[in-house]
Amino acid sequence: MLINFIDRVGELNPQLFRELKGRLKPFNVLITVVSSLLLQLVVFLFQLREFPDEKYSLRANYCNLTQGYQNQEQQLYQQQTLLQQKIDSYRQITLSDNTIIPNLETQIKQVQTEISNLQSYLSQNICPPDQINWQLWWRDHWEYYFLAFSVIFVFTLLVAGTYLLISDLAKEEQRGTLNFIRLSPQSETSILTGKMLGVPSLIYLFILTAIPLHFWAGHSANIASGYIFSYYAILAGSGIFFYSAALLFGLVSRWFSSFQPWLGSGVILLFLFTTMGIASSYSNDINNPLAWLRFVSPWDITNYLFPNLFRIYRGSPLDNLQFFYFPIGKTVVSLVGVHLINYGICTYGIWQAMKRCFRNPNTTILSKGQSYFFIAFSQLMFIGLSMQDIERTRDVNLIGLVAFLNLLIVIVLIAILSPHRQTVQDWARYRHQNHRNASLWQDLFSGEKSPAIMAIAINLAIAAIPLIVWISLIPENFDNSDFGKIKVLLAVALSISLTMICATIAQLMLLMKNPKRHIWAIGTVAVVMFLPPVILQFLDIYPSKNPTIWLFSTFPWSAIEYAGTGTIFMALLADFTVLALLNFQLTRQVRVLGESATKALLAER
Incomplete structure (x- = not known):
């Protein structure tokens, strides 16, 4: 029967037939079924270790007499306390004024006997079998x-x-x-x-x-x-x-x-x-x-x-x-x-x-077009899940969390979408043959082998537009911090510019002839991003005291609260200048890669 089933599957999906034929062998099937049944038995018996026996306590959860016993037990403990106090009072009278109470020892022994009887009664707290709630016990057992x-x-x-x-x-x-x-x-x-x-x-x-x-x-x-x-x-x-x-x-x-x-x-x-x-x-x-x-x-x-x-x-x-x-x-x-x-x-x-x-x-794992849909769907989920909490708590830090998650996603997309040297060289050299009907902008927008700078910029725009609209619509006194809406918007702009700088640097590193160029790209971007703030911290230059220096570093967000709007605009202009120079160098490098081998030889490259 199993063989016939596998043969029928093979007619519909040969790959599934190949996998099932190699795995659903009688011994493997037997071991799997026995293991499953054995595990079911072990779990079932493990819970039975708490099965009520003839010594089931009256204090247990499934005894119907638990409440009544607890009330009676409390009364007996009170009686025991009174008897113990009575013994203590007898002995105090004897020790204080040497008063002789007739038959004192006999009375003390009688009280001690009563206490022993109470303790014996309290120790016999066994629930009768007919007072155990078996229906509730089995329900909890099956739930477990x-x-x-x-x-x-x-x-x-x-x-x-x-x-x-x-x-x-x-x-x-x-x-x-x-x-x-x-x-x-x-x-x-x-x-x-x-x-x-x-x-x-x-x-x-x-x-x-x-x-x-x-x-x-x-x-x-x-x-x-x-x-x-x-x-x-x-x-x-x-x-x-x-x-x-x-x-x-x-x-x-x-x-x-x-x-x-x-x-x-x-x-x-x-x-x-x-x-x-x-x-x-x-x-x-x-x-x-x-x-x-x-x-x-x-x-x-x-x-x-x-x-x-x-x-x-x-x-x-x-x-x-x-x-x-x-x-x-x-x-x-x-x-x-x-x-x-x-x-x-x-x-x-x-x-x-x-x-x-x-x-x-x-x-690449994703095409440029698929990356646009991915970033748009992530924005839909982020904003849809956090909008009502931001309105309720009036906490601007949640907006910062959304921006930070977007930054991480875009960094991952930079690693996924950025093509390597040979791919860019093939695109630059044969684009006029393979994409005759497509313009350069269209090829940069959705082409498989073109540099990913434009695609990264579009992804950043998709991630930033909902945040910008969101920040613009919130009240000016939304948060009690010193951040105004203008500063928050400038922080978003600085994030976009720095991310584009990192994307351009990564693409330039991937155009190297070095076979380990992906390691060079990761290392260079990491150094550019994290070395300047580490040096500033080492030199005891803090954002609160020197905000201008931090604004022109690769970690300007910590200084935005202490800097003026004009200074932030100057830092943003400096970032755009660096970005323009890097893209000029990238365009020149791609043009050189696109030259034919003969032309490069004649130019002595």
Whole structure:
């Protein structure tokens, strides 16, 4: 039956047939199913260690007599205290005035006997079996089982699955079979889908074997079926997203060699542990741009569906989540839907990058056009998640956080989009043949091999326009700091100019003949950005005392609060001058690269 199923799959997707045939062997299937069943048994029996026995305490949670016993126990302790006080009073009378009380020792012994009887009674706190709430105990037992496997599913699917996918691609690359697969007539979608469905097939089998009892446990714990299926949908969406990211990582990180799978799965494991810690600590501060990362993690939405997952009884912070003032955290349908839509959009973007890198490993991960859509989508998420919190807290630092995240994204895009020497040389030398109908500006806007300076400028504009509009519309007395709207806008302009300077320097370094030019590019940009402020700090030149010097450095933001508007304009003009000179040098370098070999020889270059 299994062989017939695999043969039918082979007719639809040959790559999936190849993966399943190599993995779904009888011994592997048997080991996987037995391991899953054994783990289910272990988790089930582990909870049974607290099964009520004949010595079940009256103080325990599931004893129906707990409340009455506690009241009676309190009364007996009070009586014991009174008897002890009576003994102490007898002895004090005897010691103080040598008064002889008849039969004192006999009375003391009687009181001590009463105290011993009370202590004996208090120690016999065994709950009768017919007074144990078995229905509640089994409900909690099934809930424990359900939540335990909900966590096991996430770690098994995401960590083990990504390891197998990246490891498989690394082995295919080492054996040389990956290039053979690239030459096959199958589409990229068919091949990559076959990898995603086939490589972790034993992981799927392990989870599917546990699903029936997992669902039954949730049903027995009185968890709504809609919530359980919502969890399965989130689990599937997160699995597709992380598996797509793992495939992309395996395609673009060939230089890590055999360390690839450990690095990829280790990053996923660290991300899951970090976001689990964030989700398990209750915080109302959910409306900020960093909440987008929590959309990627399955923990927050799982905790929202099952509040006992992390024992947070004050509710989930997602209850307060808003997106452009729309309260998406008020209903399960809207919250699960937004998570799935976010997974879908991010997965679609990753697949576009995978299709580009699969056939041609040397191409950039994103095209220039795709980078525009990526930066626009990130702005939509950042502003939509943080707008209402900025209005509520009136904190300009949240706007700074959005600007900082945009800066990090643009720096990543600089590394992704900037072409190397040979690519620019081919573009400059043969552009008139390959792009006869395209203007130079159009080629710089969307061309695959042209320098990325214009594309970086457009991405910066897409990231800056919402911030500029946002800052312009807020009241002048929005924040109590010394920053005015003009200074904030000038800070954005300085960020744009410095980022463009770094992008131009990186592109110039990538045009070097040195084979390690990417290392030179990273090192040069790092030195330009961080060396001047380090030197100023070493010389005890602080922004509050010498704001002008800091404004003309590569870290002017710390001095904007102390500098005048005219000085900031002069610093901005200086940055634009440096940018113009660098782009003039870049244009000259590209023109030289575009010259034919004969012309370069005649010019003695």
